[in-house]
Amino acid sequence: MTSNRKHWDRIFGNTADSNLGWYEKNPDQTLELLDQIPEWKQSVIFLPGVGTSVLVEELLSRGASLVINDISAEALNRVKDRLRDNGKTVESLCRDISQPITKTLPDIGIWIDRAVLHFLTEEDDIVGYFNNVKSILRTGGHAIFAEFSKTGAEKCAGLTLHRYSIEELEERLGPAFKLISHFDYTYINPNGDPRPYIYTLFKREK
Template identity: 45%
Template sequence: MSELNQHWNQVFDNKQGEQLGWFEDDISQTVKFIEQMSLDNPSQIFIPGAGTSQLVDKLYNDGHQLLLNDLSDSALSQLQERLTQDHDRDNDAEYLVQDISQPLAVDANSIDAWIDRAVLHFLLDEHAIQGYFDNLKAAVKQGGYVLLAEFSKQGAKKCAGLDVHQYDLEEMQQRLGEDFQLIAAEAFEFINPFGDSRPYIYGLFIRQ
C-alpha cells in the first residue's frame, strides 16, 4: 500500500459528504458540460478519481456503463455500497483501485467519455502527468469526449493537504494534442462546503 493510498483512505475513512472540501451537493456545473456531449445510452464512461462523488449516481441512473477509478479502495467501497443500496438497477459498474498515472487495464479506444473533476491537478511529477495523458489517449475512442475540471491558475495551491498543479486551457490542449478539439470551456468559482472560493477551469474536448 502506497503512502498516497494510505493518505486517501484516511481521508475517506474519517470524512464524509460535506466534510470533504471538494464535495458538490449541486452537480449542475459538471452536468452542464456532460449535456453538451452527444452520448448514446448507454455509453462507456470512465471517471478517474471517482471518490464518493454524487455525479456517479446521476450517470448511473441515466443508464450508462461506468468504470470508476480511484487510488482509495475505501472510497470505492463506500461508493459501491451506496450504489447497491440506493438504486434498483443491478450494480454493474466496474471499480478500479489504481494510480491513474500508471498503465490502466482498460480496453483501447473503448471509452465514450472521460470525466475528470479535480483529479489531474493532484499529479505533480511530469512522468505521472504524462502517464495520465497516455492512459487517456489510449482509452478514449474517436468521437469520444474528455472533460477536465481542475484548479485554475488563479486557484488554490493545495487541496486535502497536498500540493496541486494548476491548469489553464492552453496547457490542457497542449497535453491532449491536436487530435482533441476544444468545444466548450468556462472559468468557474466553486464555493466549497466551508465557504471558501476555489477557482476551477472546465475544458470539454472531443477526439477527432
C-alpha cells in the same frame, strides 16, 4: 507517485462526504458539459478518480454505463455500498491513474475528471495520466477536465497542486483533441472558501 493511497484512504475513512473540501451536492457544471455531447447517455463513461461523488448516481439515473476508478479503496467501497443499497453495480478499478491501465475495458466514449489530474505534480505522472486518456478514450469520444485554475488555491487535501490553463490542457492532449467548450466556475467549499476551477470539454477527433 505524488498522491498516495494511504493519504486518500485516511481522508475518506475520517471524513463525512459533506465535509470533504470538494463535496458537491449537484454536479451541475459537469452535466452542463455532458449535455453538449450528442447522445452522451449511450456512451460508457470512465471516471478516473471518482471519490465518493454523487455524479455516479446522477449518471446512472440518466441511463449511462460507468467504469469507475480511484486510488482509494475506501472511497470506492463507499460508492459501491451506496449502489448496492439501491440494487446497482458498476465496473470498478482501484488503480493509480498516473500508471498504465492495462486491464481490458469496454469501449470508453467519455472521460470525466473533476479534481483528480491537478493532484499529479511529477512530470512522469502527468505524462502517464495523459497516456491513459489517449489509450482508453476511443476516437470520436469526449473528455471533461474540471481542474483548479491558475487563480485557484495552491493546495487541497493537504497536497500541493498542479493548476491548469486551457492552453496547457490543449498542449498535453495534442492535436488529436479539439476544445469544444469551456468556462470558469468558482466552487465554494464547505468552509465557505472560493475555489476557482476551469471546466473544459474536448473531443478526440483522431
